[in-house]
Amino acid sequence: MEEYGIYIAAFAAMAIIGAVLGCIIGIAVKIFKVEVDPRIELVTELLPGANCGGCGKAGCADFAKSVVDGENAPNKCPVASQEQVAAIAQALGVELGESMKKVAVVFCGGDKNQEKVQTLYNGVSDCISASLIAGGPKGCAYGCLGMSSCARACPFGAIEIINGLAVVHPNLCVGCGKCVDTCPRDLIKLVPVDAKVHIYCSSPEKGAVKMKVCSVPCIACRKCVKAAEEGQFDVKGFLVGVNYDAEKLPEADIVEKAKCPTGCLLTADKHVKIEESEKKDKGEAA
């Protein structure tokens, strides 16, 4: 029996130390308790949890805190669906806030087939790096470089590079705006999801200059402006753009009506068409 005494003593000592420390922790928890608003946790759970930073906050938990504090309306989360926003508003008993979902659009139509001048480029495959060298390999100094800097920045995988051109899938885009900050050419803008047509060109150059390097530029012929209602399009120098602040955005049939001579005026589901044409190409090749 005597040879086990040392073990018993060890167990007993550990048990006593454990019990004493446990009590101290228990008391400390009571004394130093941090009051956490349970609503913050609730809102965090209701948010999409992408931690994309599209709201301007450090992450979803930070945004939840700002919503509970009344600093932000629930709809300021660009990712949350209408239902999620409604659920948060209901849980907190606050106003829903007027919501306008926005999606990103790359305002360039110059993919590899449309681009007339393409120089040899052997450098880093990254738009920001490429734009620092002779303005990148594209003939157009304002067009999409297609080296997927925006696609890598997108936390939702909504941007695809199709034939050397970045295209946003509107159904995946949540409008967080990360790509907008990334693009070195400022080609990406957030526009209302209801906008049905866009003018896919951002070059401020003269029409003749654009035509030398690209087959789908906006040459500011104003056919669309004439076909549309007053105020639906903006003319800025040698570039026409849809006026997204207009009360009534142009309908999809404007593409038919305007007969855009270059084809830069397209409906928002343009990328689907590109996919179809790709399939067709492949089909023909097969």
Added chain:
Amino acid sequence: MTTKTYKTVTFKGGVHPARDGKDLSRSAAIQEAPLLDEYQVIVQQNIGAPPKLLVKKGDEVKKGQMIAEAGGFVSVPLHSPTSGKVKNIDRIPGPMGVPTDAVIITADGKDEWGELMPPLDWKNTDGATLKKRICDAGIVGMGGAAFPAHVKLSPPPDKKIDYLILNGAECEPYLTADHRLMLEETEKVLEGAAILGHALGVKNVFIGIETNKEDAIHALLDKCDAYGVGVVGLKVQYPQGAEKQLIYAVTGRKVPAGKLPMDAGCVVQNVGTAAAVTDAVKEGKPLIERITTVTGEPIKNPSNWRFRLGTPVSRAIELAGGITQEPGKIILGGPMMGFAQKSMDVTVMKNTSGILLLEKSDVIQYQSTACIRCGRCLSACPMNLLPGSLSAAIESEKFDLAAKMNVMDCIECGSCAYICPAHRPLVQHFRRAKAEIRNRSKK
């Protein structure tokens, strides 16, 4: 030929391109380009604030007339290269690949000078007047950076300048414009050096020249004593003509990280700048022309030319006999630090030291691979940076780490990328990091 000797100095690091291509145009004397019927003068030809346009479409201009005034302290005016009419103010392809504003001038063929600035007796003129003249003549660093010359000459009063160094290294392969200038217009360069020294109040004036220009060194040695200018030979090693490397080679002083040459008590100017200063001070002529080497294997007659600003590169190439084969690359400047161009529509600017066409076989498309940690970039880097580790940090977008590793001290000389056996685009990475860090500090 003098029997005088000179000492040869160098810096640590750098590379020596085996085929320097200088033999193509080394012995071709400077030729005067004939008057063209149109010049496309890019408005911003200097680093710093863009000049403000003074002319509009339809205006008559005289040769040497100011067509744009300095847009700030770090800016210089721009002058008309010939007499004629402003055809248009248009956007033309700039050297950086982005369309840039330019004044299109149709020459009237008379090539009449407008009113020139009065000549100055520089020995009896104070520094401030000389600096103002250098600014008014639109003189920028003609080696390639196009930094307004008068700014470098105006250090704050607490910085004492001990040395003025004229850069005649011309370490870029292929280029021979400065070589020919020093050989043919030796006195103009030396007098310019003396004027710059006088304007700065500096006694120690040196010209540094790479020893592959033996004839130019001896031409300068013959006449330098009269102007109180010393001649120093430089080992043939790229980038010997980089400001900080040149200062180290000539004076043994090191410019502190993130500081300017004036912090080491030095001012560096190009020999071409010195020649332009002589013209501006002694004859009152503004900077409207420069010496440019048109060279490369595809050029029929590689040669050195005195071109007016705004001469289209396509015309410059025609003057040099045109091309014998389709070029693989068009570069403004030298092959190491020059700017590759998309077309021949660009024009000669104040800093166009060369128009270089490379053969197709010389422009090999390499696929860059992972760093093999051979460390060659370390021994090549003249700024003692760690190009390999830096590029790894930048590839994973760790810009703060890159800043800590002093990426901002990179002079973009391209020695590391030249020597890299894995063909890594190192300089491009550093450029991106520098742009990113500069943007962040702005915010």
